Structures are given as structure tokens and as C-alpha cells.
Amino acid sequence: MSTADSPIAAGRGLCSCHVCQLVSRSTGTSRGQYCPRCGARLHLRRPGSVQRCWALVIASYILYIPANTLVMMETGSLISYRKDTIVSGVVHLWRTGSWMIAVIVFVASVAIPLLKLFSLTLLLISVQRKSTWHPQQRTRLYRLVEAVGRWSMLDIYVVTLLAALVQLGSLAIVKAGPAAIAFGAVVVLTMLATMEFDPRLIWDPLQKEEFHD
Amino acid sequence: MTDRTAQLIACHECDLLQRDIQLNPGCYASCRRCGAVLYRNATDSVDRTLAYTLAACMVFLGANLFPIFAIEVQGDRSAITLFGAVLSLWDQGMRSVSTLVLITAILIPALELASLTYLLLPLKLGKVPPRYPLFMRTLQCIEPWGMVEVLMLGLLVSLVKLTNNFRVIPGMALWSFAVLTLLLAAAATAFNARDVWAQLDAKRRDLESR
Ligand SMILES: [Zn+2]
Numbered sequence: 001m002s003t004a005d006s007p008i009a010a011g012r013g014l015c016s017c018h019v020c021q022l023v024s025r026s027t028g029t030s031r032g033q034y035c036p037r038c039g040a041r042l043h044l045r046r047p048g049s050v051q052r053c054w055a056l057v058i059a060s061y062i063l064y065i066p067a068n069t070l071v072m073m074e075t076g077s078l079i080s081y082r083k084d085t086i087v088s089g090v091v092h093l094w095r096t097g098s099w100m101i102a103v104i105v106f107v108a109s110v111a112i113p114l115l116k117l118f119s120l121t122l123l124l125i126s127v128q129r130k131s132t133w134h135p136q137q138r139t140r141l142y143r144l145v146e147a148v149g150r151w152s153m154l155d156i157y158v159v160t161l162l163a164a165l166v167q168l169g170s171l172a173i174v175k176a177g178p179a180a181i182a183f184g185a186v187v188v189l190t191m192l193a194t195m196e197f198d199p200r201l202i203w204d205p206l207q208k209e210e211f212h213d
Numbered sequence: 214m215t216d217r218t219a220q221l222i223a224c225h226e227c228d229l230l231q232r233d234i235q236l237n238p239g240c241y242a243s244c245r246r247c248g249a250v251l252y253r254n255a256t257d258s259v260d261r262t263l264a265y266t267l268a269a270c271m272v273f274l275g276a277n278l279f280p281i282f283a284i285e286v287q288g289d290r291s292a293i294t295l296f297g298a299v300l301s302l303w304d305q306g307m308r309s310v311s312t313l314v315l316i317t318a319i320l321i322p323a324l325e326l327a328s329l330t331y332l333l334l335p336l337k338l339g340k341v342p343p344r345y346p347l348f349m350r351t352l353q354c355i356e357p358w359g360m361v362e363v364l365m366l367g368l369l370v371s372l373v374k375l376t377n378n379f380r381v382i383p384g385m386a387l388w389s390f391a392v393l394t395l396l397l398a399a400a401a402t403a404f405n406a407r408d409v410w411a412q413l414d415a416k417r418r419d420l421e422s423r
């Protein structure tokens with residue numbers, strides 16, 4: 001038996017609870033069915049998943065621009081004063097010899113948010129076109145996006161700690177810049193977008209059976 | 214109705230229906246189509262999760278009460294706790310960012326530890342905590358937002374950045390956070406939601422039939 005012909009829950013009128021995983025029979029009516037075990041709302045597929053995910057992804061793309069162009073951190077002392085964006089902060093770290101930290105910050109703050117946004121865009125387009133292209137790889141990509149998401153909070157924590165600690169008046173200052181707000185919003189929105197995406201949609205085009213939510 | 218579908222599980226990633234089979238302890242079943250982990254057999258999961266959780270609760274207090282690190286500039290010393298850092302960011306007008314840090318680094322881990330204790334301690338003592346589905350749901354929905362391990366890396370990065378310009382004195386909370394990161398990871402690995410649901414449901418049926 002090839003896996004493409006295997007029964008999926010939705011095709012049999014069964015619905016699996018996204019909280020407690022209990023499989024129960026779907027009544028077929030679109031409104032108001034709750035899980036008999038945990039009381040969570042049941043859906044064959046998360047309603048409006050693709051549209052909401054698109055909205056969050058597009059908002060994140062827009063906010064990604066101020067997050068990277070505005071000032072993330074201002075540092076000043078008696079001898080020097082600088083305003084850093086995320087990227088210039090990474091370059092500064094690299095120049096001053098903290099290569100390891102530069103790489104960590106670059107991966108967490110620049111590479112991961114971009115990887116997340118591109119991956120979600122790819123997943124959304126492929127799902128909308130009902131593509132049957134490498135579902136297993138796309139599911140893996142989704143798992144990866146889910147797993148790395150929170151690491152982009154790294155810079156926010158660093159800015160918070162430094163800004164709080166270095167407050168010795170004229171000797172030294174560290175201040176969080178406006179990019180921190182945009183960047184925090186990107187982290188939250190991309191995480192929400194990842195949660196909104198329903199990975200079961202990747203597999204649905206492989207199914208011959210029809211079902212309606 | 215529930216009985217007939219009880220042995221069926223639907224993969225949460227691709228919706229493939231599969232049959233629940235008995236596993237050897239320590240093994241896990243994965244979806245034969247997409248490879249997602251369906252369930253594990255961790256027979257002592259409640260005991261182990263509870264042990265890690267209770268230890269983490271104590272370390273969590275230490276991590277939040279003591280200063281993380283201090284710097285010294287010309288004899289002036291300033292030290293911060295995590296909550297102090299959140300307050301200071303709030304005072305600088307970065308309220309949204311300050312709230313985000315408060316939620317992801319303090320509130321969510323606290324809520325996670327509290328919920329786990331609330332669910333597992335009575336279960337261990339042979340009781341059923343009231344309104345347990347609510348707490349199981351809370352646990353599941355806050356899980357992605359707890360970021361103690363990211364915070365830990367953030368502490369290390371800050372430490373390196375600071376040592377370039379200042380004399381840094383590491384505080385108790387720094388070590389506490391390191392231990393907390395390990396304990397939370399251990400608790401998350403040991404925790405088996407499927408098993409806890411099954412045990413809670415069985416206990417409740419037991420009490421109701423008596
Ligand atoms: Zn449920």
C-alpha cells in the first residue's frame with residue numbers, strides 16, 4: 001500500500017485535537033465542536049490558516065526593514081560614542097576580535113529571521129498551489145522553522161542587560177534604540193506566523209479523498 | 214464512539230491515521246509518512262518530570278532574586294537582577310520590549326513551572342487536580358514562548374561584550390540560570406503529555422465510578 005492511498009483522519013470524518021491529540025468523530029457542522037477530553041475547539045484544518053499566516057509574514061517583512069536599518073544600541077563613554085544597527089554591531093564585534101560572538105549574533109539576528117520568512121513564504125506558496133513537490137522535505141523545513149524561531153530573541157536580551165547594567169552617568173552609557181521595538185515585533189510576528197501555519201496542508205494535495213471543514 | 218477511535222492516532226503534522234501499538238520503554242513511534250514523532254513510551258515520565266520541575270522551581274527563585282553580574286568602574290559598582298533589567302528598560306521608554314522580555318524570560322517560565330507542579334504533584338500523590346484540562350492546554354500553548362535557553366546565551370554574549378570595557382563580577386543568578394536551562398530542558402524531555410492525559414483521565418474515571 002503506497003502512503004498516498006493511506007487514510008487520513010479528515011478523509012474519514014475524524015478530527016484530531018491539536019491540544020491533546022485525541023481523535024474524535026467530526027459532526028460535519030462547521031461551528032462549535034469541542035474536544036470531549038480537553039475542551040479545545042476542534043477543526044479538521046485550522047480555519048483561515050493560510051490567509052492569517054500570509055498577513056503575519058507580510059507584516060514581518062515590512063518590520064524587518066526598520067529592525068535592520070534603525071539604531072539597535074547606542075553606546076558611549078568618555079572616549080568613544082557609537083550608534084549600532086544590528087549589522088554594524090556584528091561588524092564591530094568581528095573587528096574587535098570577538099569572532100565567535102559576532103557569528104552567534106549574526107546567525108540569531110540576521111540569518112534566522114530571514115530564513116524563517118523565506119521558508120514560510122515558500123511553504124505558503126507551495127500550499128496555495130496545491131503542490132505535491134517533496135512533502136517530506138517541506139515538513140522538515142517547517143519543523144526547522146518552528147525549532148529555531150525563538151533564538152532571534154538573543155539580541156533583545158543582550159540590549160536589555162547591557163542597557164540596564166551600564167548606567168554610570170558620564171562614564172558610560174548604553175541605550176536601546178528604536179530598532180529593538182521593530183525587532184521584537186518581528187520575533188513575535190514570525191513566531192505567530194509559524195504557529196498559524198497548519199503543516200497538514202502540505203500533505204492534503206496528495207489525497208484522493210475529498211473533505212470539507 | 215470514543216472507544217472505537219481510541220486506538221487511532223492522527224499524525225499532527227500530516228493527519229495520517231495510524232494505530233496505537235504498545236512500545237518498549239524508552240522507544241518512540243514516528244509517523245510512517247512524514248516522520249513526525251507520534252508518541253513515546255516513557256513509563257516513569259511523571260516521576261522524572263516532577264523531580265526536574267521541583268528542582269527547577271528552587272533554582273528559578275535563585276535566578277531571579279540574586280544579581281546576574283556586576284561591573285566596576287573606578288570603584289563604582291553596579292549590579293543587576295533580571296527583573297531590575299526589565300524595569301530599567303521600562304524606565305528608558307522601551308515599554309513594549311521590556312514587556313516582551315518580562316513575559317518570555319520570567320512570566321512564562323514561572324507559569325510553566327507552576328502548571329507542571331500543579332498537574333504532576335497531585336497525580337503523583339494519587340489525586341486529580343481540579344480543572345486539569347485547562348492547565349494542560351495552558352502548558353501546551355505557552356511552550357514556544359519560554360526562552361530561558363536563549364536568555365542564557367544572551368547572558369554569555371553580554372558577558373563577553375562587557376569584559377572588553379569593564380571589570381565584570383559574575384553573580385549567583387548567572388550560575389542559577391545555567392542550571393535552570395539544563396533543568397528545564399530535562400523536564401521538557403521527560404514530560405510526556407500523552408501519558409499524563411491518559412493517567413489523569415484514568416484517575417478521574419476511577420474516582421467517578423467509586
Ligand atoms: Zn483535546
Ligand SMILES: [Zn+2]
Binds near residue numbers: 229247248249
Ligand atoms: Zn505524519
